[in-house]
Amino acid sequence: MTEEVVKITSRNFDVPQAHRLSVALERGAYQGLRKALTMKPDDIVAEVRKSKLRGHGGAGFPAGVKWGFVPKDTDKPKYLCVNADESEPGTCKDRLILQKDPHLLVEGIVITCFAIGIHTAYVYIRGEYHYPTRIFNDAIHEAREAGFLGKNILGSGFDLEVYTHPGAGMYICGEETGLIESLEGKKGWPRIKPPFPAVIGVFNCPTVVNNVETLSYVPSIIKNGADWFLKLGTPTSGGTALFSVSGHVKKPGVYELRTGTPLRTIIYDVAGGIRDDKKLKAVIPGGSSAPILTPDEIDVAMDFDSMMEIKSMLGSAGIIVIDEDASMVDVLFWLTRFYRHESCGQCTPCREGTEWLFKVASRIQVGRGRPGDLDLMLNLCDRIEARTICPLGAAAAMPTRAMIKKFRAEFEEAIQKAAATAA
């Protein structure tokens, strides 16, 4: 098990006061930045591309490739938006970076902005993260005082301002174009792509949107090199990932492991196995939008491509473990309640479809399910998916479909019981 544990982004999580600059500096903070400022910006982008660093917000898009989409010959200002709107159910890792090691993120931001030629970065933090926001604001202040931010950073001639910006409690603002709309002071209604934010983003200017965890790997990639990072993970997905493990395990927590670590190892070795030694019933492997897995599917490697092969996804690597005592009827009720609440209302199939899914799932849960309800839900899923501007509709449809298909007997039983009671 120990060979899976490699601490890069989580290396200061257990160090007391590591959020203070003095402690962070003792632990090697800003060494990656010092090296980066001696490099050519294009070489930094090339190094990150070579490292196969993928986006840890959920989509898994290669970070260096994304940076490469920003036009070089523009006279418009360019922006970085850091996505700290962590709200995918089951995911609790970006909070830890913000409050335990904020200088790691600041360093990642400065290197990224230097590489792309950005002079303003906004860190969009979800409104409910009151404490992490305070800690991160303090870190920005300390970094500025010490010359890691502001004008002429470390004498390099490079200028950068970093501002935090609060969300106000909507999951949709974690979608990159929803985030941009929200940052501009509007409803977080996602935009049609293309154009992609790299070309037209915030204030109609080229914009890079990266997740907190993604940027936090950048300093160590620059310090130790792309080859070092790539070798830690799989050939298509470099490095490590922060796995948030919750639900019915003995040791829930956030664990940094090599990408590609088998799900079984994470559940049974790293997180200590199922609570009270009960039997495993199901696992949500990558945040609630990821299709659920049954116990015979957990020998999969936890990386973006292996998860896609079994028609699920690594997503945000939020693993929710469910034991034999839990009811899948309840889980589906909680799941559909979430997407119904978070649908932004822009596209009819998602707005109406998530409402319907919730209504049907709730009537099954309270014992008023009707024959045909499961096929009705599957039909709804087909009518939502791929008919919307952003992926929220699909994020509701995919896990609903998987849950019904893999646990159909349990749902049928609940519906038959309802019919028997009614008769």
Place this chain on the structure above:
Amino acid sequence: MQFSAETTEKIKQIRAHFPEDRRQAALIPVLHFAQKEFKALTPEVEELVAQTLNLPIVRVREVVSFYAMFHQKPIGTYHFQVCWNIACSLLGAEDLMEYLSRRLGIEAGEVTADGKFSLWGMECLGACSEAPVMLLNEELYQNLTEEKLDRMLKELGVKSDVYVPEARRTEFKSTEAP
């Protein structure tokens, strides 16, 4: 109605984060300030915000009504926000919600008659490995149990099994002449 000097200064600082012609970008932070100062984003507060940022009032209204953290009526002085998403519910969040509902004498989404307590069900709060969790105002509480909640309620003055509001809230004054 106007902002305090302190809030006015904060608004000035926020506006400096954005290009001069992008004043709307300050809207969400300004609404957070306004809600803190005036307890709720009433039509009068919306108007003040619209004037301050020189925006049409509809731009303010549509944002207020879109975001879950903005309230058009005051919430409780002590605002319980219990996560009831999957990871928390697997570990008993719904029972904790029922427990709080019984002790406070209100349902999810309600405020006690005196305006002291309110109870909200929340979607994921991003602390799943410490489930079940809740926010009490801006503070996060992890690994909750009924015993922990009982101790917190006692500290907040809920001595009886079910809370009895101290008096009806007086913030809503009738606008009609006596």
